Amino acid sequence: MSRNSLVFGFGLAVALLAGWVAFPRALYSKRPQPVEFLHKTHAEKSGITDCAQCHAFRDDGEFAGLPANDTCAGCHSDHIGTTATEATLVDHYIKSGQETPWLVYSRQPANVWFSHAIHVRRAGLACADCHGSYGDSDQVRVYEVNRISGYSRDIWGHSMSRLDRAAGDGMKMSDCEDCHRRRGIEVGCLGCHQ
Amino acid sequence: MKVTRRDLFVWGAGAAAGMVFSPVPWKLLDDVSIWTQNWPWIPQPPHGPIEVKQSFCTLCPQGCAMKVKMAGGCPVGVAGVSGNPVTRGALCPLAFGVHQLNWHPQRLRAVRHKRVSSSWSEARAAFAKACGEGPIVIVDGRPGSAASSVLASFAEEQKGSYRVALSLETRALLPYEAMVSPVIPASALGYDLERAQTIVSFGAPLLDGWGIPGRFTRLWSERAAGMSEPQLRLIQIEDSLSRTATRAWRWVAIRPGSKNALAAGLARVLVEEHLVSARGPLSALTVSDAALQTNLSESAIRDLARTMVAKPPVLAIAGDERPEIAALNFILGSVGSPGGIVRRSKPTEKYELANAAIPNARAVLIDASVPWDYAPPTDAEIFRFAAWDGGSNRADWLLPAPGFLEEFTDVNSAPTSAVETYGVAPQLTKPMFEIHSAAQFLSAIDSSFTNPETIIHQRCADLFRERAGTVYGQEIMPVAELDSAQKFEAELSKAALWVADAPKSASLLCELKEWPSTSPAESPRNWSAAWAAAVLPPLATKLYRESSLREAPDRRTA
Amino acid sequence: MSSAVLTDSRWIARGADRSSFSRFLTWLAPWLALLALGVYAAFVCLYHGLNQTNMDNRFAFGLWIFLDLGIIALGAGAFFTGFLVYILKRAELQPILNTAVVMGFICYSGAVAILMIDVGQPLRAWFTFWHPNTHSMLTEVTFCISCYLLVLCLEYIPILLRNRQLRRLPSFLVFEHQLHKLVPVLAGIGTFLSFFHQGSLGGLYGVLRGRPFAFRHGFFIWPSTFFLFILSAIATGPSFLMLVTASVEKVTGKELVPQDVFRRLGFISGLLLAIYVAAKSIDTLIWLNFTSPAEGFAPWTYYIHKPFGTPVLFAEIVLFGLLPAFLLLYRKSAAHRGWLLGAATLACIGVLINRFVLTVQTLALPTLPFDDFLTYTPSWQEVASFGGVIAYGVIVYSLSYRYLPLFSQTKGESEHVSRG
Amino acid sequence: MSARYGMVIDLDRCTGCGACMLACAAENNVPSLPQASARTGLTPMLVRKISNGGEGSERREAFIPILCMHCEHETPCVHVCPQQAVEVDKATGIVMQMPQRCLGCRYCMTACPYHARYFNWWDPAWPKGMEKSLNPGVAVRMRGVVEKCNLCHARLHAAKEKAAAAGKREIDPADYIPACVEACPTAAIHFGNLADPRDPVSQQSHSPDAFRLLEHLDTQPKVYYKSKEPWVRALSEPNSGPSMEAKHV
């Protein structure tokens, strides 16, 4: 009987280990950003403190998301420094007129409709409420993509169980719903899906 | 220690129990279902900022104004321009799918010589050689445009001929050319629909995109639809219950092929019963003859004649070239009077028609504005410009022309319009392949020709100089109030429409010597056949197939 | 020696007289071929999507739904026999209990397999559990059928573990023993679940306000078809069980259950069928005279479309309802095996007609005034995948019959004494 | 205040041109699959021809656009969906179909008496490159799910965003007009808020010429039709279609 318990326990342990440790590594593949962009350096050197200075709204209220290369070209029209990533940015993207193919951590699928205008302008949410604080990050975060669904890992969040996730970690539908429920906002499916 | 089968069993049970408490099954379940929501083979719409721009549809001679939604540099949606005084926000159904046409599988991507890939330089060389060897014929579908003047002057230069393939609506106006003096070409005539109170249509598909889609439908829906005593009486004379007949105030069902007889009968009643003041030659046909031929009773014809004139002005419209109907209009006094056939623009030259025989030509160049199903009556070498390959028609050289919104061009008055208009269709999308319009092709052969852009610029300057008419853009501005020619041209480049002032006098001198004896056989044609594009938008093909609303046009079902 | 290798006698229960292995394989071969075809058809449907079927936007439900409803109705014998034996303590039905469980297992697992092909997004089917719409009859059906399939698996396990080789593993045998003792609990749960999902399958159509041909008023949230489906299922379930057993007897040439079990089943089936026919007739009359006119329809216009005219109504209620009920109850015909089985066949056809009428005819009839009456012909993929399910059923049953103690008390195997 | 968006379609003005169908398909990224037929196609907006059943010159025909009726009461499709892929939006009254939630059981299609629901029998596909011409506001549906008219909710989203950007709570009604309404060349389709008594559409819905299809089923569709012709108005009555009797008796 004790041998059975041991063997059973061994099986249990192997499965738990595989599930909690090996599985997440196998499920997500890591991809490098095309250019190593550091929020902190840019904030310090340029004195930008407001996210909206680069991540701006268009005139019609649509959120423009990541700044286009035109914005980068303001300073990086030619090499500043000698780093490899600088060379990539300037030679490969800015000079060739090709937009930098940034990997967007918070990219939602096509069926989601999310209006930054409603959340930021009307409801007054801060960027960090959903995105976490990026402004002072001094290293490039690894972009992890789910091999099955193709989603960025930020959507599920970094906690595998999602039970102990920090605020701003996770952008699944249930996260939107939680926030809406807390604020007593009811939008229905139509509110967020297209 | 020996591993027994039992151990494996127990181990498996433990592993299974462990799996339940690991994220594996649950996360996989979730991810796999998310995968089904984002299958990688499902196309994704484009990203990018959305802009709404304006232009004109150049796929048929009507030149309707359209708003084009652009995303990431591609047109992603089309809508009518409500401020446009001609279309009044309406478009034909096909227009709602035109933004997909440029990717149509039958899009011409490269020059083809006898169905084999070739190059522009070879095509130019071949055409230059043909020009040197004999007379050439150039066929145009939208006469009067800037590009047309390049085509016409090239033909003149080469001692060849310039011919036009007229739209059905304009061809219906051809019989009036012989009636009015001084001679006014059919392309300078129009219908004053807005002021007509009774419209008698002899099989013209008035509610089916006839004339300018939107012009008549809007008029009808405001003044005739669903009213028991409409302000505009639409009487449809047709052998079958067509879409227009369905919706008309009165549908007069006659025997196929008896429209001329009915027109003659009606004219006789009108004159004999003194229902009209005009007197004119009548057909030899008696009312009872007409009744016999049309399968209507004699009294029905008389009733119809009385109903027609009960609410003047009356305008008879033919669906095709039909001198009898022109004669009837003459009897009714509708030629050159308000609510009738009116002169739209200054008299210009008469065009040589494309369907006349083309003898002794060395080569025929067909512009992309000519409907695909036009086949020149010749065995000369054919250079055909087209954006799409329509399949069956003979062409020695197939030359890829600009597709939807890929060309900067100008748009003249639509065929049935009662007023003169002018618009400039800006190029909104970059061409995806090496494409040239016929005018560009000819300019490349002989660079002495002014290019269409300069001609458009010139025309804008000319129009501004006259200080007449009104510009319909974001706002309505009389030309007289504009500061400069540059401002005028800038407005037009944003697809504003210039509309001439209404002619002061509509009257025309006209005369009918004798009742026309015969007229060409009826040519039942689908309205979409007037379209210049060789293929239909895929969504229109879908409409044809998936709804019972329309029968698929025979050659365009692919 | 080679003949000794090609034998499966080690797996066959001691003393059971079974045909030779090669003969058994010959019997299985065509069914395996049909199963393979069915699996291929199912694969084609899953891989390419439901465009492989001839269903369309009007005929959104086709052959599969009709047959699903049919086999689930016929599979009702499983829960009903369990109910009779364990809850009502009708011990005389014990001999067919195992075969009833296997039949139920086959019908339900087959139906669920077909449903998984029939839905457009099987990988998302679990959403029903996570985001259930409790107003939907289909939610109830999904929940009950999945639970009941679980119950049937659990009921099947003791039978499976009695296989001669499997029972040699002591843990299996003991588990079988312990599970067997708890089977009455499962039978109770099964009865509860079946009651609801058989009803909900009827409710599925009865609630369709937009389909006046199927719409019925009822009790509380349940339309009358809810109760009619339960009644018709428990009325024909025993008949189907009888037919299956008789066919197995015919194929194997053995008498597997005592004749009085047949008579008992026939009587139960007949009695319930009579009640059902009465209820169905009342329901039809109410629908014709009240429900449908109140919705603004002249009900007889539904019967003007050939071939779904009034003969179908007559066939459903009289020919395949009243007649078999009479034959099953009338002492002289019930005493005769041929009449008994004939009547059972009629009853089973009757329930299939009922399911057909409620699915296919309902969809074929126009609802909008300018609609057309539509027909539909299943594609080979639909027919083949269903054929695959039939083959699956035959194979599972054949394997169960050969290797498991399905009929424990039989004359031919009289040495064998069940432990009861 | 929550809106009740609805339509009044003037059948006397409908010429059956099909512009609404095309505009709808283009707006909603409906694929034009060559395999699809009249029975397996995807036409969230479908214009159908109706007749009075007469022959010869007695014959009258009209056209009737059929779209999701956005039933207000006991919405048939909402109640049957097993996993809440269909809901009536509280704020707008729009009956919403969620393709991402749908499992493709098609129960809602059998429940809908108007046949206004469509199944994606095929994977959506466009000729190479044509996906660039898709409307970015509308997600392409995958095969195996049901879809229908959602009253161009992408346009509602755009209107909402525009309002939010301007700091407003309520959208400007002029910003939210479904594609079919916008496309109709005869302005036969009127769109508005039925809950607002000042809205012309709400007023038209009470006109004596207005009727709804299968009104007796008491699903209270929010799509009204309007005609002066009695034979067209008779469509509101069940089993009334003369065409049906003409065809099948």
Add this chain to the structure above:
Amino acid sequence: MFPGVDGFHWTAGHIIFLSLFFAVLLTIVATTISALLRTAHDFHSHHAIDLCWHADFDDLPVADRRCRHELAGRLISRTCDNAFDCRHCEKYSEFAVLPARGVAHDLGLNYSDDRLYHRGHTWVHPEEDGTVTIGLDEFADHLLGSPDSYTLPEIGDELDLNQTAWRIKRNRKEISVRAPLEGTVVAVGGPKQGWYVKLRPRLDLRDPKALRHLLRGPEVNRWLSHEIERLQLQLRAPGAAPTLADGGMLQPDLMGAMPQADWDTVLADTFLEA
């Protein structure tokens, strides 16, 4: 499904529906887990072995379940209803006082009176040191001839009554020989010494009941003649009259001599396999 998940509503219908669903699911899961726990408990309390044997015994043909007292001729006919467990049989003492009327006749097999026999064709020989030797009887030897392999228990293994004591392979058929007595293996004999297993019995052999379940004396003869009779029936050619190959005597290595016979059934019946 759960509060907080999209679609959950605190309505009566929802609560009733989900409660019922979870009640059903819990019952099903509880039933399964309960069966599993009871199984584990049975193993823990050594009850499992009894259960297995009882299950096997219940599936034995009636002819194989004759009461030993019938074999001894004390009764006309009686089927054992106590799984051959004479040690706990209430009727044993009632019948054992009756005189045995069995006829001993020679079956050509070597069965000695100092050995006790189990119905699974093993013999038990109590040794003077308190251990017992167990081995395969003559009947079984004759059937099996020279087996391909033996799998004997290891020294120190615990054997349980009626459970597998050792396994034999012959012609790809595996035979489990049931242990006639419970105890600890103290020695095994290989091919040289003759196949045997020596046990230290779990019970005190001085207790007269300890070996009461084994057949002895005239019972053995009647039992064996029944066994031979059954074998005759099983080995006959289909349709032929009952006979033995050598006219009544068991031929050695029957399995080798008649490979085409239905040995699965024969072996199962011989070694009391269910």
